[in-house]
Amino acid sequence: MSKITEHCHIRTGVLEDAKAILDIQKSVISEGKYFISVSEEFNKTPVQQRNWLHKLLKNERETLMVAEIDGKIVGWIVFQTQDRKRMTHTGSFGMMISKGYRSMGIGKLLLQALLEWAEQNPLIEKVSLGVFSTNHRAISLYKSMGFLEEGRKIKEFKFAENKYVDDILMYKLVN
Secondary structure, eight states: OOHHHHTEEEEEOOGGGHHHHHHHHHHHHHHOSSOSOOGGGOOOOHHHHHHHHHHHHHOTTOEEEEEEETTEEEEEEEEEEOOOGGGTTEEEEEEEEOGGGTTSSHHHHHHHHHHHHHHHOTTOOEEEEEEETTOHHHHHHHHHTTOEEEEEEEEEEEEETTEEEEEEEEEEEOO
């Protein structure tokens, strides 16, 4: 365990975290490397973020967890489901870590906490995600945590003329 992760506290998010979560989201999206959205199309307001978080936290099949170091939120992970009856047992997650805190084990701590939550939630049987095929660090983390590749969407994202990235679909059964 690194010195940083020794001081990292993982907890369930609360409404008061909405601004910090939005700030991290805007920052990571502005890097242009890891998410489908680009800065100019991401226009979520603080009120919209708070409403999204409020709805999510009320759903027993969904959760949001934050990583805190010295009282500062440095990352978060969200697990969301669909309302379709035949899909209520499964959901997918997304995770964002502030730039200065990556490759320190924080993502692993967040993912471990999410998997523990999912394993204890009798409503959840499968945890899924999509990841850019170029995000090798993330793929390595997911594989080390027992996730398997279940499919690949070829040339799913176009970054520039003749520059595409596949969407790797991964999953882990938890119950």
